[in-house]
Amino acid sequence: MKRQHDKKQNPWLALMIGNSRLHWAKFNGAKLVEAWDIEHFGAGDERLASGEWKKIPLYVASVVPSEMIFWQNFPNVKIINRDQIPLKGIYSSLGIDRALAVLGAGATSGWPILVIDGGTALTLTGADEQRQLIGGAIFPGLKLQIKSLAQGTAALPEIPLPSQLPPRWALDTKSAIQSGIIYTVMAGIVNYMQAWWREFPKGQIVLTGGDRTLLFSYLESLFPDIAKKVKVDPHLIFWGIRDLVMSH
Numbered sequence: 001m002k003r004q005h006d007k008k009q010n011p012w013l014a015l016m017i018g019n020s021r022l023h024w025a026k027f028n029g030a031k032l033v034e035a036w037d038i039e040h041f042g043a044g045d046e047r048l049a050s051g052e053w054k055k056i057p058l059y060v061a062s063v064v065p066s067e068m069i070f071w072q073n074f075p076n077v078k079i080i081n082r083d084q085i086p087l088k089g090i091y092s093s094l095g096i097d098r099a100l101a102v103l104g105a106g107a108t109s110g111w112p113i114l115v116i117d118g119g120t121a122l123t124l125t126g127a128d129e130q131r132q133l134i135g136g137a138i139f140p141g142l143k144l145q146i147k148s149l150a151q152g153t154a155a156l157p158e159i160p161l162p163s164q165l166p167p168r169w170a171l172d173t174k175s176a177i178q179s180g181i182i183y184t185v186m187a188g189i190v191n192y193m194q195a196w197w198r199e200f201p202k203g204q205i206v207l208t209g210g211d212r213t214l215l216f217s218y219l220e221s222l223f224p225d226i227a228k229k230v231k232v233d234p235h236l237i238f239w240g241i242r243d244l245v246m247s248h
């Protein structure tokens with residue numbers, strides 16, 4: 001990527017296209033000034049239509065290939081792809097969001113680093129001190145698990161996620177779904193965390209994604225000592241993009 005702006009304070013935009021939402025950030029140089037999420041195919045951001053915003057460099061990464069077609073033609077767009085990510089051992093189909101989040105987490109918290117991204121899918125992605133991808137795991141995110149039960153059964157409704165840990169032993173359908181999804185997800189995540197710390201005792205763990213706050217509050221209730229060692233950062237992907245933009 002060629003540097004488009006010599007002055008350290010110049011504005012630029014970052015867009016991460018996820019499977020549920022578009023994640024936007026505006027930077028002045030290395031400083032993030034604003035971040036916001038918008039729906040796919042929802043009301044667009046009217047600022048983008050303004051002439052001023054069209055002059056600002058826009059760095060786009062996407063895990064939804066069909067959405068990239070629209071943004072490719074946007075003025076001043078730089079597409080971010082896997083070849084630009086300074087991590088070793090990246091496999092050819094690794095999600096660019098996972099690669100950027102690990103890069104951003106390592107750049108801000110240090111290495112080895114494990115990122116747990118509670119997005120549409122829940123992903124775990126680790127890298128060691130040599131910035132070598134260790135690997136990770138993918139499973140359905142909280143909302144997707146709820147939706148899949150509602151879609152695949154006759155009697156199960158699509159229920160909301162509680163902001164606090166629900167009771168484990170449920171006596172109604174809504175609570176039973178909440179319990180089943182939340183306790184199994186948390187047990188699974190903690191199992192991965194413990195395996196991570198066995199292999200990398202000084203390794204960092206950072207939670208991100210749309211469900212980060214919920215996941216962290218469940219973690220604090222269930223495993224307070226583990227929660228103390230885990231960070232939460234909504235902007236890991238943007239720190240990864242910043243790392244690429246500022247180093248070129």
Ligand SMILES: Nc1ncnc2c1ncn2[C@@H]1O[C@H](COP(=O)(O)OP(=O)(O)O)[C@@H](O)[C@H]1O
Nearest residue numbers: 018019020021118119120141142143209210211
């Ligand atoms: N306003 C919202 N719209 C959609 N999902 C949301 C919202 N607020 C929180 N979430 C949660 O965020 C998760 C999606 O995370 P997000 O990081 O936006 O996904 P992606 O990066 O895959 O687009 C869902 O599981 C959902 O529970």
Ligand SMILES: CC(C)(COP(=O)(O)O)[C@@H](O)C(=O)NCCC(=O)O
Nearest residue numbers: 018019063093094095097119120121
């Ligand atoms: C696993 C993902 C669907 C997660 O996407 P998200 O939930 O953030 O929208 C995405 O990172 C992806 O499409 N990955 C490709 C497969 C892989 O990473 O191995």
Ligand SMILES: [K+]
Nearest residue numbers: 097117119209
């Ligand atoms: K994500």
